[in-house]
Amino acid sequence: MNSLLSGLPRRTGLGLKSEHFREVLGSRPDIGFFEVHAENYMVAGGPFHHFLGLIREQYPLSLHGVGLSIGGEGPLDAHHLRRLGELIERYQPQAFSEHLAWAGHGSIFLNDLLPLAYDTPTLNRVCSHIDQVQTTLRRPMLLENPATYLAFEHSTIDEADFVGEIIRRTGCGLLLDVNNVYVSCINHRRDPLAYIQALPLHAVGEIHLAGFNEDSDALGDRLLIDDHGAPIDNEVWALYQRVLEQVGPVATLIERDNNLPPFDVLLGEARQADKLLLSVGA
Incomplete structure (x- = not known):
């Protein structure tokens, strides 16, 4: 892990959910770190801040953004970026990350992570936005590879090459979401391991693991949905080990945002990931 891009411990963390605030404080689980979505804390006060403040005193923190719309055609929302900076100043997280996606157009926010065309104009725009974020926040960010369900006909750059060029030009790090790799590669009939090997792995500052939902498309082909609502699939575990x-x-995060199980279930997945981390020298 590149220590200049992430100060997280080389262990497994969990996404912090409000349902588990009191259990975490009461049991002090042996967890490497917690991660929260930045947009859930963009208010001045309230119970979320109360509990996060107490938990932050005991654990490292990763802050994960979902609303900057890094790939959007318009300029970044200056008000959103300012509030993000205030949140980082308040909690001093060991890592900050965002998605290679767009989430709005003009004044309309779509509450989704939507795909990009991989071409030179988009590359230039994304790099400009990341430069703005890193300059404003005065720290490097991690960029997460997307889960996608369609591709643009006018894309001219391979996705892994696109990600690699962003990292080369901006100096940001890579948040390698292994589940997103598997979901996208199955949906687009690509080789997940070949995709990973084409990425700038030296820039990985954090890894995400999650579960997916399975459906079929209009042609009856297998379609995977990155819904963070199921246990991590065996194929994703195997890819993670590779x-x-x-x-x-x-540093590895277990993501679970839907169909939230008991906290002990999440701890079990975290221990499984920790065993793999130890096996390679954590």
């Missing part, structure tokens, strides 16, 4: 064999131990 990643660790190449990059070594990297």
